[in-house]
Structures are given as structure tokens and as C-alpha cells.
Amino acid sequence: MEIFTYMEKYDYEQLVFCQDKSSGLKAIIAIHDTTLGPALGGTRMWTYKSEEEAIEDALRLAKGMTYKNAAAGLNLGGGKTVIIGDPKKDKNPEMFRAFGRYIQGLNGRYITAEDVGTTVHDMDLIHLETDFVTGISPESGSSGNPSPVTAYGVYKGMKAAAMEAYGSDSLEGKTVAIQGVGNVAYALCEFLHEEGAKLIVTDINKQSVERAVEAFNATAVDPDDIYDVDCDIYAPCALGATVNDDTINRLKAKIIAGSANNQLKSSKHGDIIHEKGIVYAPDYVINSGGVINVADELVGYNQKRAMKKVETIYDSLTRVFEISRTDNIPTYVAADRMAEERIEAKKNSRSQFLLNDHHILSRR
Numbered sequence: 476m477e478i479f480t481y482m483e484k485y486d487y488e489q490l491v492f493c494q495d496k497s498s499g500l501k502a503i504i505a506i507h508d509t510t511l512g513p514a515l516g517g518t519r520m521w522t523y524k525s526e527e528e529a530i531e532d533a534l535r536l537a538k539g540m541t542y543k544n545a546a547a548g549l550n551l552g553g554g555k556t557v558i559i560g561d562p563k564k565d566k567n568p569e570m571f572r573a574f575g576r577y578i579q580g581l582n583g584r585y586i587t588a589e590d591v592g593t594t595v596h597d598m599d600l601i602h603l604e605t606d607f608v609t610g611i612s613p614e615s616g617s618s619g620n621p622s623p624v625t626a627y628g629v630y631k632g633m634k635a636a637a638m639e640a641y642g643s644d645s646l647e648g649k650t651v652a653i654q655g656v657g658n659v660a661y662a663l664c665e666f667l668h669e670e671g672a673k674l675i676v677t678d679i680n681k682q683s684v685e686r687a688v689e690a691f692n693a694t695a696v697d698p699d700d701i702y703d704v705d706c707d708i709y710a711p712c713a714l715g716a717t718v719n720d721d722t723i724n725r726l727k728a729k730i731i732a733g734s735a736n737n738q739l740k741s742s743k744h745g746d747i748i749h750e751k752g753i754v755y756a757p758d759y760v761i762n763s764g765g766v767i768n769v770a771d772e773l774v775g776y777n778q779k780r781a782m783k784k785v786e787t788i789y790d791s792l793t794r795v796f797e798i799s800r801t802d803n804i805p806t807y808v809a810a811d812r813m814a815e816e817r818i819e820a821k822k823n824s825r826s827q828f829l830l831n832d833h834h835i836l837s838r839r
């Protein structure tokens with residue numbers, strides 16, 4: 476990959492490589508755009524096959540955060556970190572403290588939180604070195620684990636998608652195929668089960684599947700079979716790019732709505748599902764509950780206020796579906812347009828965020 480060519484193409488601001496030999500830290504912080512404010516996005520820890528794959532993931536996820544934060548109405552830019560390693564085997568406290576020092580060095584241009592492979596405990600370790608971290612333990616006045624709130628937003632978004640597809644937002648009796656029953660999806664299963672939806676689940680982790688089968692009477696299938704099951708809603712809640720050339724003709728669902736980031740392998744796949752009449756809830760709109768929740772910490776966390784804002788995901792998606800219908804454009808294009816309009820409006824007055832005295836986290 477020609478890194479500068481790629482960065483120039485999608486207008487990235489900064490890519491930071493962090494290495495700490497004694498703890499084994501190898502992290503990549505990608506900052507896409509700070510027009511609206513400091514870049515906020517989580518830290519993913521994953522076993523990448525190559526450094527190139529890790530860089531690409533960081534870059535794609537960071538750009539997604541720019542759009543997510545803009546579409547959610549947050550005054551925040553987009554960034555994300557990936558740590559190369561196995562979250563089950565390679566973590567140690569020094570690693571996250573070293574990473575925290577790198578974040579501190581960015582002086583507020585980037586604020587982190589949880590993502591796949593990282594936990595509240597990891598954020599607490601980062602917090603020992605920097606204030607530019609959210610989603611730390613609630614005892615410190617923080618909002619804690621964002622996953623259940625993300626799940627609540629996805630649940631609300633799924634209802635908006637059901638309204639668009641079926642004319643009713645009830646999920647009772649609907650069959651939802653859930654790919655990956657980790658932190659977000661387990662909490663999502665709770666909401667869906669409570670409303671009377673039927674659940675089909677899969678995960679590469681057997682224990683996660685068993686837990687969902689036991690708790691929600693879910694039907695388990697093998698990971699690759701999830702694309703072939705009869706269902707009303709396909710909910711990708713694992714990693715990205717699962718709507719791709721191999722899967723797109725296998726999916727039987729009328730709705731695609733889940734928590735995973737970067738669900739479409741490429742924009743071509745968004746065009747195809749639009750032509751097929753599938754209602755696609757753009758990933759960064761439906762999964763913005765977590766970032767909306769942690770962003771509330773920037774003004775002094777208030778759970779009620781945060782949850783009220785998370786509920787607006789239903790309205791944002793309804794607006795996206797309306798634009799898509801009226802202008803006959805795919806929903807991902809409608810969402811991009813909403814986000815880009817917000818960023819463009821601000822572009823001439825603000826860019827390249829730098830910390831100022833009013834940064835709330837520096838006073839926490």
C-alpha cells in the first residue's frame with residue numbers, strides 16, 4: 476500500500492505508529508478528520524495477518540468515525556487505533572500505560588474508548604497516563620462500557636428499519652440472524668428476546684454461542700451458515716466487510732441492521748443491496764449509540780441525557796430512509812451526504828484540532 480497516496484485520496488490528517496519494546500506494544504493511531512473537533516474513536520486489539528492489514532483497518536475505521544460522529548451531530552472528528560496482538564494472550568498493564576503516554580503526546584487531538592478486544596479495565600490503565608480516554612470505570616465519573624448502549628441504539632435502529640420495510644416497527648415474531656454474539660450483540664439479544672423476536676446466532680467462539688442459546692433459546696448455526704438462513708433481519712455484529720461478493724446473493728433478509736463497523740466490503744455492495752430492495756441501516760448511523768454515550772463525558776456525563784440522544788438514532792435512520800426513497804439513492808449514500816454536509820459547513824472555520832484550555836477531559 477502506498478500510504479501517502481491512500482491518505483491523500485481519502486484526505487487523512489495523521490497516522491501515528493507507536494512501539495514499546497518492553498511491553499510489546501505495536502499500535503497504529505489513525506486520525507482522519509478533525510474539522511468538527513478532536514478525533515474520538517475506540518481502540519481495537521486484533522491478531523492481524525500483516526502490518527498492512529492493520530494499517531488499512533485503522534484507516535478505514537478512523538474514516539468511519541468521522542462520518543459516525545458527524546451524522547450523530549457530535550462536535551467530534553474521526554480517529555481510531557488498532558493494537559496488533561491477541562487480546563486473550565498478549566495484553567499486559569504496561570502495554571496500555573505505554574499506549575496512554577502516546578495518546579497524551581497527541582495533546583487532545585485523539586481521544587480513545589473501547590472497541591473489539593479492549594475493555595473498561597484497559598481504558599482505566601490508559602487513564603493512568605492520560606485524560607484523553609473515555610469509557611473508563613463509572614466510579615471515576617465516566618460512562619463505563621459503551622457496548623450495552625451501542626446495543627440499545629442498534630435495537631432502536633432495527634425498529635426504524637422494520638418500520639421502513641414492513642410498515643410496523645414491532646420486532647415481535649421477526650427472525651433475526653446475529654453474526655457474532657460478543658459484548659454488543661449479547662445485549663442486543665436481550666432487547667430482541669424481550670420483544671419476542673426469534674434469534675439465530677453464530678460466533679467463532681463456542682462459549683459465546685452456548686451462552687446465547689441458553690439465555691434466549693436462540694438457534695445456533697456454524698459461522699459460514701449464517702448467510703444462508705431464512706430470516707427477516709441479518710444483523711452483522713462481528714467484524715466488517717461481510718456484505719461482499721460471496722455473501723450478497725446468499726442473504727435472504729429484507730433488512731440488514733447490525734453493530735459491526737464497515738459492513739459493506741465496498742460501495743458497490745451498497746448499490747447492489749439497494750437494487751435488491753433490501754433495507755440497509757448504514758452501519759455508522761445505527762451503531763453510534765456507544766460513541767454518543769462516551770461523548771457525553773466531554774460535558775460531564777449524564778446518563779439520562781445520553782440515552783435520550785441515543786434514542787434519536789431511530790429518527791436519524793428514518794430520515795436516511797426517506798432521503799433514499801425520495802432521491803432513489805442507496806441508504807449509505809444518503810447517510811454520507813448527511814455527514815458530509817455537516818463537515819463541509821464547518822470546514823472553513825475550523826480544522827486540525829488542537830487542545831485549548833476548555834477541553835473538559837483535561838479538567839476531569
Ligand SMILES: NC(=O)C1=CN([C@@H]2O[C@H](COP(=O)(O)OP(=O)(O)OC[C@H]3O[C@@H](n4cnc5c(N)ncnc54)[C@H](O)[C@@H]3O)[C@@H](O)[C@H]2O)C=CC1
Binds near residue numbers: 592762
Ligand atoms: N462495543 C461498542 O460499543 C461498539 C462496537 N462496534 C462494532 O460492533 C462490532 C462488535 O463489537 P463488540 O461486541 O464490542 O466486540 P466483541 O469482540 O465483544 O464481539 C465480537 C464477536 O464477534 C465474534 N466473531 C469474530 N469474527 C467472527 C466471525 N467471522 N463469525 C462469527 N463471529 C465472529 C467474536 O468471537 C466476538 O464474540 C465490532 O465491529 C465493533 O467495531 C461499533 C460501535 C460501538
Ligand SMILES: CC(C)CC(=O)C(=O)O
Binds near residue numbers: 763
Ligand atoms: C466504541 C465506541 C465508544 C467508539 C467507536 O470506536 C465506535 O463507535 O466504533
